[in-house]
Amino acid sequence: MPRPGALADDDLRRLPIAAQLLQRPRQLSVPDLVSHLGGVQAQVLSAAGLALRARTEGLREPGVGRARLIDRSVVLNWAMRGTLHLVAAQDHGWLVPLVIEARVSNAYRRLQQEGVPAGQATDAVRLIAQMLEREGPLTRRQIAERLGTRGVRVEGQAIAHLVWLAAAQGVVCHGPARGPDQCFVLVRDWIGEPERMDRDAALAELAVRYLQAHQPAGPRDLAHWSGLSQADANRAWRLAQGRLVELETARGTSWALRAGVVEAAGGLVRLLPSFDEYLLGWRDRDIAVPAEHRTRVNRGGGWLHPVVLFDGRAVATWSTQRTPRARRVVVRPFSELDPTVHAGVVEEARDLSRFLGLTVEAVF
Template identity: 40%
Template structure:
């Protein structure tokens, strides 16, 4: 097995994610297609996650892709959490991942008093309301659930809506007054391809590796949330099909797409301002290649937080935040930065402000 040094592996990962190697997409859809998935628990962070992977993107471009072109969609996918993914991939992703996270949610449903009859009633309320009234917010759907005798407070509406999405009935649609609305999936998106479990798992592994390689089986299993046996079978299929080549990275066997040269020549540092919870920082089981051990607490301060981070060629060198009501950017460097990295940060700061200003 050939080896890749950590600097080369990191540059290859940054290029695969579109946050290094000079790689920038020309549109929101192209940026997402390359990254495959962008963390979307926070909608503003998701938009910034597309910005950092593109050139000249505006906030209006992101809204247009979501609500007019409908080339991307927000929903519960990997690990059962919210992501932006290409809309064309929603149905096979839901078919693969939905049953996994529905099974894992069964105990929580019982804790909330949602037995089979209550869940069926809630499903009927949600789909009927959306069919009759069109896009509705979570609060509006909670009112409809209350009218059917279901608890509109606490976590019940969230779990009911998430369940309907995991069943492939509804999805996120337009935003109204800064509040996301839900819609019937079949009303919002055209039919898409469906795959059986083995083919879907292999496709997810293929797309993951393209956007994250070099990566290990453990990385893919952790990122996807698939059962380890399913993840392992999909990973093996890439090797057996000649689609991936194995390399050793930091003592661990990793795969790289067979058509990707295992070379990433250094040059001027490619500096990016990643948003909080960016997929580059949660897409692997360990943080060893992206964040130095001495700096981990700066990026992961605890409480589940992942701070907005400055990377240079894929290595975190600072965190950043918006100040003065979002009109400026403040950077907290981990150590002294080179003039080239400082210049890259300045250019990125200006682009963040340009992007955010396009939303006003």
């Protein structure tokens, strides 16, 4: 039984809503929003844009592309958990190396399995940097062709791991598209020389940045979200301890920033996309996705369906269908929906229409 005064489950849903900016407290730029969240998962780039839409007023889809490709204030690269994220350009230099370093040895091991020895992989990263400096943006296929002429094995999955390794070592990031293909660029050419931090300073900053968007939470949540080892997550927590405060909750001890926590009002409705941070950002999300509906949201293989969020809890999944005249938001409820949810989804569909520049209608 929780102690008197402990935060109840309703609090544990509404506090993260506020931390995640899902109540849209103010209009934020794309880089400010991405920096607040620490990063936005972007293995499906359109879903990353929808995640940003859910958290600020006035943003339109072209604004996300402009921030990445014109202003270059956000960067697309592999980051937390080794997956593609949008990361604020000002954070890239300290954040990406910190969260990716534990996976670098695995990349070398996979390359060894593909027939690329460690020494050749290191040489390949240097060659990739040289060709991008000389020629500018190149697709993965073009990089493979050039490495192949230098005797580097690029068959099978080798080229994918070599490009990933170059990104993990802070050399390259994703740049513009060339037709259907993604180009890669030198980080220093794309956003300038990135800001670095010593490792302990970066760990402390990561803990604070994580809590800023995920409070209340604990070091196990940080390890889950970031991909850090548990030992590193615990160290990050200790280094940031002076800026944290302990909270007693119905589910045990948790932490928030000493600067204070804000609880969102009840009744909020949001259409959250695949891989949304509200579902990915903690080790255990039973509080947001009831256990009996977990398989409807998480279909396995790390794939999360878009959900309708009501008062911090997933109450339906949704998908889009294209028609000759419009795009439909098709809602699949877990049970009969409250009228408040119906009204909220219709309002969210209107906002999607504004964001996408298309007619969007909700279908229940």
